[in-house]
Amino acid sequence: MMQQETAPVPALSKKTEQPKECFLIQPKETKEDATKTRRRRKKKITDVLAKSEPKPGTPEDLQKLMKDYYSSSRSVIELEELNLPDSCFLKANDLTHSLSSYLKEICPKWVKLRKNHNEKKSVLMLIICSSAIRALELIRSMTAFRGDSKVMKLFAKHIKVQEQVKLLEKRAVHLGVGTPGRIKELIKQGGLNLNPLKFLVFDWNWRDQKLRRMMDIPEIRKEVFELLEMGVLSLCKSESLKLGLF
Numbered sequence: 001m002m003q004q005e006t007a008p009v010p011a012l013s014k015k016t017e018q019p020k021e022c023f024l025i026q027p028k029e030t031k032e033d034a035t036k037t038r039r040r041r042k043k044k045i046t047d048v049l050a051k052s053e054p055k056p057g058t059p060e061d062l063q064k065l066m067k068d069y070y071s072s073s074r075s076v077i078e079l080e081e082l083n084l085p086d087s088c089f090l091k092a093n094d095l096t097h098s099l100s101s102y103l104k105e106i107c108p109k110w111v112k113l114r115k116n117h118n119e120k121k122s123v124l125m126l127i128i129c130s131s132a133i134r135a136l137e138l139i140r141s142m143t144a145f146r147g148d149s150k151v152m153k154l155f156a157k158h159i160k161v162q163e164q165v166k167l168l169e170k171r172a173v174h175l176g177v178g179t180p181g182r183i184k185e186l187i188k189q190g191g192l193n194l195n196p197l198k199f200l201v202f203d204w205n206w207r208d209q210k211l212r213r214m215m216d217i218p219e220i221r222k223e224v225f226e227l228l229e230m231g232v233l234s235l236c237k238s239e240s241l242k243l244g245l246f
Contacts, residue, residue: 057204057213057245059089065215069225088236090244093205099246100144106244107199114149114174121168122196123152123176126183127246128224129203130214132157135177138203146175154178154186165191180223187230194231197241204245 066082074082090106097105107113107125117124129135132155139151152167153159155178164182167173168191176183176192186192202224207213214220235241 054095054205054207056092056095057202058092059084059086059243059245061204061215062202062243062245065221066225066228069221082233084233084236084243085239087239088241088243090199090242092245095205097246099138099142102244102246103142103145103201106201106242110145110149111147113198117174117196118172119193119196120170120172121191122193123173124196125175125199125201126154126197127175127177127201127203128180128183128214128227129177129206130208130217130220131155131179134203134206134208135179139177149174151175151177154183154192156182161185161189161191165189168192180220180227184223184227184230187227194235194241197235199242199244200232201244201246206246 063084067079070079070082093102103110103125113124127135127138129138132153135153135155139153150171150173152164152173152175154164154176161182164186168186183192187194203214205213215224232241236243
């Protein structure tokens with residue numbers, strides 16, 4: 001009788017305890033790991049932007065960015081001088097336009113304007129974007145608007161500054177499409193005069209592969225504001241130049 005009572009008791013307890021421990025611990029660990037990875041992904045900027053609906057840029061966005069950029073280096077009075085009147089802004093793109101349809105809307109008398117423009121080293125309209133590749137895309141997409149207009153690529157990729165200066169000296173150009181850095185350099189070297197400029201359009205709403213707009217990129221933002229201070233702001237305040245956000 002003693003052998004029958006003691007032998008089966010420990011054997012039964014070992015068999016029943018071991019599987020219980022395995023089944024209780026493992027599912028808890030995998031669920032916690034899964035929730036942690038989900039939380040990490042939600043914090044990524046690109047994921048948030050991909051899920052959110054795009055909002056068109058407004059003149060207020062440009063004004064706010066300018067104030068934020070200069071707030072640490074300018075006095076209150078100097079910041080007030082950066083304010084642009086509402087009258088200098090054209091109607092912004094509401095995300096329903098192609099480039100050609102937008103340009104036709106903001107500049108319905110373009111054909112007459114370009115026929116009267118014969119001044120060298122200048123353009124009537126500047127379109128500013130973030131890269132050379134984007135500039136080429138924009139040039140292709142505005143065929144319906146430009147017609148016989150002379151268009152010039154104003155970016156650094158594969159084109160030297162001196163070559164662009166010579167081209168601007170040779171003939172009258174109506175449209176310039178390029179990056180703020182190269183346009184700044186052309187102005188510095190005397191190759192581009194901004195006084196005849198009537199329209200300055202920012203490629204504001206387009207996003208690159210990382211879902212960044214041109215003004216989300218620190219280097220581009222810096223160059224845009226430096227360009228604005230090279231005569232653009234004063235032309236806007238005199239109401240001879242209009243700004244558009246595409």
